[in-house]
Amino acid sequence: MSRFLFPKWSNALLPLIALVGATVPIYVLYFVAFGFSPKTLEVGYQPVQPVPFSHALHAGELGMDCRYCHNTVERADHAAIPATQTCMNCHTLIKPESPKLEPVQASYQDGLPILWTKVHHVADYAYFSHQAHVNRGVGCVSCHGRIDQMEVVYQSQPLSMGWCLDCHRNPEPNLRPVSELTNMSWGLALGLEGEARDKAEAEFAQQRIEVQNLYHINPSENCSTCHR
Amino acid sequence: MTTMNVNTKVRSGETDNTQDVPGSRAPLVLNMNKFNQVTQQVCQVAEARRTPMAWYITFAIGLGLLSLLGFCIVYLIVTGVGVWGLNNPVMWAYDITNFVFWVGIGHAGTLISAILFLFRQKWRTGINRFAEAMTIFAVMCAGIFPGIHVGRVWVVYWLFPLPNQMEMWPQFRSPLLWDVFAVGTYFTVSLLFWFTGLVPDLATMRDRAKGKIQQIAYGAFSLGWRGSNRHWHRYERAYLLLAALSTPLVLSVHSVVSFDFATSQLPGWHTTIFPPYFVAGAIFSGFAMVVTLAIPAREMFGLKNLITLRHLDNMNKVILLTGCMVGYAYSMEFFIAWYSGAIYEKFAFINRAFGQYWWAYFLMVSCNVITPQLFWFKAIRTSIPIMFALSLLVNVGMWFERFVIIVTSLANDFLPFLMGRVHAHLGRHRNLLREFRSLPGDVHAVLSLPPDDRHRRSEGGHARGGSAFR
Amino acid sequence: MPPRILFFAVALLSLFAMVPFAVIAWVRSAPSPGRPIHIIQDMDFQPRFNTQTLNPLFQDERAMRPQLAGVVALGEVGTPHFTDGVVDGNWAQALPSEAPMSMDLLERGQLRFNIYCSACHGYSGYGDGIVNQRAMDAMSNADGPIYGTAWVQAKSVHDPTVRDQSLGQIYNTITHGIRNMAGYAAQIPTEDRWAIAAYVKALQKSQDARLQDVPTARTCEPEQMSHASPTIDLTDRNIELGSKGATARIACLFIGVICLAAAFLLVFIGQMEWTAFWKAWLQNWFFILEISLGALFFVFVQHLTKAGWSTAIRRPAEVLASNLNWLWIGFLPFLILLLMGKAGHIFPWSDMEMLAAEAPAEAHLVEGKRAYLNTPFFLIRALIYFVVWAFFGTWFLRASLKQGRTDDSAPTRLMQKMACPAAILFGLTITFATFDWVMSLSPAWFSTMFGVYAFTGAATCGFSVLIITCILLQRNGVMVNVITREHYQDMGKLMFGFGMVFWAYIGFSQYMLIWYANIPEETGWFLARQLGDWGWFSAWLLFGHFCIPFVFLISKHPKRDWKTLLFAACWLLFFGWYDMYWLVIPVIPHDLGTFETYDAAVQAYASETTGIGHPVNWLLMVGMLAIFASFTIARLRAHPLLCRKDPWLKTSLDFENF
Amino acid sequence: MSATTKPSSAKASQADSPPRSYGLIAEFETPAQIMKAAERVRDSGYKWWDCCTPFPVHGLDKAMGIRQTILPIIVFFMGMAGTCAAFVLQSFTNASDWTVWAGVWVTGYPFLISGKPFMSLPAFIPVMFELTILFAALSTFGLMFAFNGLPQLYHPLFRNKRFRRATDDRFFIVIEARDPHYFKARTWEFLESLDPIAIEEVED
Structure with missing residues (x-):
């Protein structure tokens, strides 16, 4: 009577199965940790906008202050997308007939807003206030990245809760004098080398501490700070 | 391995081996004098060509109920936990009741396996395997309820301390999180204990199997067990260790479940006797469930020589003992509620017995304390129909125990405004009232919550940013 | 050898396993117009209208409604000066009162100017802003299309036509615009427009000023910022003590009487308060009582479970339990004190007048419990406990002795039956006795679990004394090979399980639940055991009663060796006594509720002492134990140490742990 | 170690040779x-x-x-490891703000709940107990079969x-x-x- 016998090599297979069994959970963990992270899923979102507006030109090359257009940022929680009027402050005169400006002109004529696509979305259950951050020396660049170098704006930071907490736990590296809010290159010591660079960096560090002391910055980590 | 001896006699089709002769143990396996007979008897359940018709019938009923459960769960997830009738102040009722009930049922398996093993109660071997299996399924049932109670089942992994983008961690000071660890550990250890016990038996099945599929399956799951005594040596140590580890674990699990309530300040919940009281209750309901399952099983599969009247008699004694313990706890609660001098505590217990849920309380007391007292009589302890009925009653009573503890304690809040201002809002919330009155759980509090102005005010603060569009 | 295809499959699988991570790396490296994937969507996008979102309800689909023309928002009505820059029909010359001149205003103006104006007008106001430059370049640049650019050089604010303008006029220009310049009313709030206007004026001045115009104090602005920076023979020879132990009995009695007399003497000469003495008496007497109660528990549980292994050691337990028929004597002092009405400092409820005077709040609470806490009922209850205990304590010994004289197993059956009521009555009496004699020492405090806690204490003391008794008997050359290491191991297990682990479980649960709920009327009892030296005392209780013996006894080997087991039993017996001290002696301070913080209470009671070092405590402990030992030895000598005809004896003698 | 645990792989390779x-x-x-x-x-x-x-x-x-097998001794130490692991886990996550590497960088997050201290030892004990049992039970199971080959x-x-x-x-x-x-x-x-x-x- 024949009886099923496992082949001899099945004994050698077992350590392999054990190895796979040990690897799979680690694999899955890492896959979830990296693959499902906002750094993968959220960062780099670069929607096509109705108007090919270039931040690199306006904010970078022209050096226009961010607040020229996003004028509510210091007074309100929301940093406003500018009204068409704001564009037309200049573009009534400058290149008014440019095809790139057609949607702007159309909006200006019929009074219907331009439908910009929102890039930076903080979940609706989190209450983020621009004014609270901006008026305490957190610069635009900290959350939005080098807007002044972006032809088309994309999300450069994960905007995840952990990312918020990193700064709330250690705000100092993201502080700057309020006067340098919109200065994208502040604190970089660009073009400096050696001792001069060290000196500049020491000075930036000093200024960050000063700002922290000036505004008594001790960010809350309570749940209700953001979820209320 | 003992043949019929002085300790047994045949009575109405049942071999009665419950006769006590001090100094000798009654046989636990009847009508057998060869090792092979035991193997034969045990294996015939799984090897039988024809499954009993009764099995198909019960399975069909079970499957039907399971589908209904599945449907209800989907409905609940889609609709929200409100379908339970949860509302302020009764924020959890059926979910936690069922959770505690099933975790309690789950205690019998490991208790029989572990504690009786440590106490060298050899009669455990007749019932331990299926009691362990029952435990595993009971804990799985229990696991459903916190899972769906969280409302958002898909994020239930948040219960575990995993690194995440929120850089958040579970709150280890919460008893609800202790539950996760306690029930998780309990399920894992029960599974290991059950499987460890199963391995040599699977090897027996493997060596008897006729079909190739069975040979492969039993071969794989028996892990190549060949009965080596060098293996048995470590195996026995490990089994003892697992039993020694499971024993305090069993105690801890239901203690932790009791902490869910007792750590609070709610009168009726905050009682220091809760941990041992819950454990006694869990063993009580668990043994009742084992009796409920053992009786049809021994009939259906012809296991009367293995699960003997003595096993059932012993289980009924455990039910009697734990029923008395539960009764002790009920009375201590009442006594201390009076003794404490705290009016709220007093109210909570008077309300429990005579309030709107008095019927649930008296159902609980009669099923849990009064009915088990019948087991003082040996005629009742050895009567199959009566013990079957009593075991069902105990389970009903224990379900109501949890219901009573949870719902009656919550249903009457203690804020004075709850009484005074209910009527003032009746007109405004007439429709709400009609809707809620049909639901279990007291809803007076909902109706009297003042409208919250603060939200409106804070919304106003955002208005100034509003002129960005032209 | 496994088939080769397995290797290929594994290699291929490993290769495919890399793909997801490659995709992740690729996704991270480049921006993409693809919408972000939200794995968990709930509440992320809420069904509400956010700022600047769409609302199809309106024709222009804007959720935020624009202001109607000519409508002024609530709270934004100002004087004509402030809103229009007009005073009495003329351009205002000065700043409105809503925006008074200050350095802050000018700085704000500068910042706003740099944001909104400098693009065209330049940072210095000369009309050389970068937009202006680019526009001019665009017009002249032939490289690209002009798209109808018709730029007019931006005005310099230093142009005399502007320099001479009044503040109001400049404000008006900013608000409504002029010629090619658009109005900035929508972009810049009123206050800020005034600030810009003021800054423009200052800018004009600055470009047309001399050094003397600058105040000396302002020439240099040295701003100092503070740099504050911030843990097995069954003949009589072997199973009867016979003449052995006579000396020990006398010696124990002698020591006991001496110790007790010395303790009394110390109190008479004023070394201790009488109240403190009677509390210490209560503690030590209750300790002895727990030993006997633990032994009684051991005896009836063996019958209840029809245990076979324990028959060899049951007689010593029966003897220990039989002491319950005289232990009531220790209660007599309290009977007398209560009848005399002088127990107020021990049992505060017995003297309500005194309690009301000392602690009115507590008295108020205790008033509600008078139906239970009153002297007559207290004494009746005590009588019930003593009758129940004395009955069962002696009944089991007598029944067992009867079994030793007959081959009939009837006495065994009877004992098995009797174990049921014994268990029930034991449970109830030990619970209420503890409530009466320990819990009511702090009459306002309560804990449902306290009865169970007392049971664990009885288990600790009873099982450890049973072990000590068995070892001492064997050391005296009796019970040789009757009691084996197998029995010791099992007794050790019971001591380990009930006296330590179960004790810790009950103790922890009670503490944790009270700690967690943090209700003032409950926490006081534990606070009193945490203040001053009591904190260390409690910590030692935890380590001495659980942690240290747990690690020591967890292995089977120390339980099987009589020397180590004797050590462990003595250790635990001591900690059973220690536990009683911890239960009885501390008093909840009446003022505990008045402290604002826990730290304040700790500070105030930092000097609180436990008094454990006082000789009276030790004299009472040694004295009572010695007298208890003396009576026990007397009974052990009077009866055989083994129930020779017990049906389970063979099982017990053959017993082996697996 | 068991005498019968493993047929060495060297033998396995000679599968084609006549049966031994x-x-x-x-x-x-x-x-x-x-x-x-x-x-x-x-x-x-x-x-x-x-x-x-x-x-x-x-x-x-x-x-x-x-x-006698040394299994119980190892299990004892594994249990202790479980106790420590639970203590470290809880005190790190709920009572420290340290950043440590645990496969990825993770940071503790002390936040105030119901006025309990961050380091709430009484509240940490249940999980410490459970992990002690879990570690000990898993190592008992795993090591028993591993030692048996x-x-x-x-x-x-x-x-x-x-x-x-x-x-x-x-x-x-x-x-x-x-x-x-x-x-x-x-x-x-x-x-x-x-x-x-x-x-x-x-x-x-």
Whole structure:
């Protein structure tokens, strides 16, 4: 009577199965940790906008202050997308007939807003206030990245809760004098080398501490700070 | 391995081996004098060509109920936990009741396996395997309820301390999180204990199997067990260790479940006797469930020589003992509620017995304390129909125990405004009232919550940013 | 050898396993117009209208409604000066009162100017802003299309036509615009427009000023910022003590009487308060009582479970339990004190007048419990406990002795039956006795679990004394090979399980639940055991009663060796006594509720002492134990140490742990 | 370590070569018989041998001369490791703001809940207890099978038809061919002296 016998090599297979069994959970963990992270899923979102507006030109090359257009940022929680009027402050005169400006002109004529696509979305259950951050020396660049170098704006930071907490736990590296809010290159010591660079960096560090002391910055980590 | 001896006699089709002769143990396996007979008897359940018709019938009923459960769960997830009738102040009722009930049922398996093993109660071997299996399924049932109670089942992994983008961690000071660890550990250890016990038996099945599929399956799951005594040596140590580890674990699990309530300040919940009281209750309901399952099983599969009247008699004694313990706890609660001098505590217990849920309380007391007292009589302890009925009653009573503890304690809040201002809002919330009155759980509090102005005010603060569009 | 295809499959699988991570790396490296994937969507996008979102309800689909023309928002009505820059029909010359001149205003103006104006007008106001430059370049640049650019050089604010303008006029220009310049009313709030206007004026001045115009104090602005920076023979020879132990009995009695007399003497000469003495008496007497109660528990549980292994050691337990028929004597002092009405400092409820005077709040609470806490009922209850205990304590010994004289197993059956009521009555009496004699020492405090806690204490003391008794008997050359290491191991297990682990479980649960709920009327009892030296005392209780013996006894080997087991039993017996001290002696301070913080209470009671070092405590402990030992030895000598005809004896003698 | 744990992989590679002898098995009918037989084998100096029984036979360990396993000691320390792990986990996540590497960088997050201290030892004890049990139980289970060299789905003994009753009602003594004292004829003779029901040779 024949009886099923496992082949001899099945004994050698077992350590392999054990190895796979040990690897799979680690694999899955890492896959979830990296693959499902906002750094993968959220960062780099670069929607096509109705108007090919270039931040690199306006904010970078022209050096226009961010607040020229996003004028509510210091007074309100929301940093406003500018009204068409704001564009037309200049573009009534400058290149008014440019095809790139057609949607702007159309909006200006019929009074219907331009439908910009929102890039930076903080979940609706989190209450983020621009004014609270901006008026305490957190610069635009900290959350939005080098807007002044972006032809088309994309999300450069994960905007995840952990990312918020990193700064709330250690705000100092993201502080700057309020006067340098919109200065994208502040604190970089660009073009400096050696001792001069060290000196500049020491000075930036000093200024960050000063700002922290000036505004008594001790960010809350309570749940209700953001979820209320 | 003992043949019929002085300790047994045949009575109405049942071999009665419950006769006590001090100094000798009654046989636990009847009508057998060869090792092979035991193997034969045990294996015939799984090897039988024809499954009993009764099995198909019960399975069909079970499957039907399971589908209904599945449907209800989907409905609940889609609709929200409100379908339970949860509302302020009764924020959890059926979910936690069922959770505690099933975790309690789950205690019998490991208790029989572990504690009786440590106490060298050899009669455990007749019932331990299926009691362990029952435990595993009971804990799985229990696991459903916190899972769906969280409302958002898909994020239930948040219960575990995993690194995440929120850089958040579970709150280890919460008893609800202790539950996760306690029930998780309990399920894992029960599974290991059950499987460890199963391995040599699977090897027996493997060596008897006729079909190739069975040979492969039993071969794989028996892990190549060949009965080596060098293996048995470590195996026995490990089994003892697992039993020694499971024993305090069993105690801890239901203690932790009791902490869910007792750590609070709610009168009726905050009682220091809760941990041992819950454990006694869990063993009580668990043994009742084992009796409920053992009786049809021994009939259906012809296991009367293995699960003997003595096993059932012993289980009924455990039910009697734990029923008395539960009764002790009920009375201590009442006594201390009076003794404490705290009016709220007093109210909570008077309300429990005579309030709107008095019927649930008296159902609980009669099923849990009064009915088990019948087991003082040996005629009742050895009567199959009566013990079957009593075991069902105990389970009903224990379900109501949890219901009573949870719902009656919550249903009457203690804020004075709850009484005074209910009527003032009746007109405004007439429709709400009609809707809620049909639901279990007291809803007076909902109706009297003042409208919250603060939200409106804070919304106003955002208005100034509003002129960005032209 | 496994088939080769397995290797290929594994290699291929490993290769495919890399793909997801490659995709992740690729996704991270480049921006993409693809919408972000939200794995968990709930509440992320809420069904509400956010700022600047769409609302199809309106024709222009804007959720935020624009202001109607000519409508002024609530709270934004100002004087004509402030809103229009007009005073009495003329351009205002000065700043409105809503925006008074200050350095802050000018700085704000500068910042706003740099944001909104400098693009065209330049940072210095000369009309050389970068937009202006680019526009001019665009017009002249032939490289690209002009798209109808018709730029007019931006005005310099230093142009005399502007320099001479009044503040109001400049404000008006900013608000409504002029010629090619658009109005900035929508972009810049009123206050800020005034600030810009003021800054423009200052800018004009600055470009047309001399050094003397600058105040000396302002020439240099040295701003100092503070740099504050911030843990097995069954003949009589072997199973009867016979003449052995006579000396020990006398010696124990002698020591006991001496110790007790010395303790009394110390109190008479004023070394201790009488109240403190009677509390210490209560503690030590209750300790002895727990030993006997633990032994009684051991005896009836063996019958209840029809245990076979324990028959060899049951007689010593029966003897220990039989002491319950005289232990009531220790209660007599309290009977007398209560009848005399002088127990107020021990049992505060017995003297309500005194309690009301000392602690009115507590008295108020205790008033509600008078139906239970009153002297007559207290004494009746005590009588019930003593009758129940004395009955069962002696009944089991007598029944067992009867079994030793007959081959009939009837006495065994009877004992098995009797174990049921014994268990029930034991449970109830030990619970209420503890409530009466320990819990009511702090009459306002309560804990449902306290009865169970007392049971664990009885288990600790009873099982450890049973072990000590068995070892001492064997050391005296009796019970040789009757009691084996197998029995010791099992007794050790019971001591380990009930006296330590179960004790810790009950103790922890009670503490944790009270700690967690943090209700003032409950926490006081534990606070009193945490203040001053009591904190260390409690910590030692935890380590001495659980942690240290747990690690020591967890292995089977120390339980099987009589020397180590004797050590462990003595250790635990001591900690059973220690536990009683911890239960009885501390008093909840009446003022505990008045402290604002826990730290304040700790500070105030930092000097609180436990008094454990006082000789009276030790004299009472040694004295009572010695007298208890003396009576026990007397009974052990009077009866055989083994129930020779017990049906389970063979099982017990053959017993082996697996 | 068990004498029968692993057929070495070197042997496995010679699968094509003619079958080698694994050893001899002797079949007994009662526990008492095998007990006596085991004592004889033990005293005769064989090292690579074993008893296979359908259930653990009390006293056979001693008859075979098996030393106590160190399993309980390891399990004790694994349990302690569980206690420490739970303590570290809880105090790190709920009572510290440290950033440490645990596969990824993670940071503790002390946040205030119901006025309890961050380091709430009484509240940490239940999880410490549970993880103690979990670590100890998992290591008991894992190490018991690991020390036994299980799972081992293939074993030469499974080739023998008689041996199938080793899991039912028969008791076997196995003497392996690799034992230095093993000489087939002599060992066969020795086994016969033990008075078994049957003796058979098992091929590898």
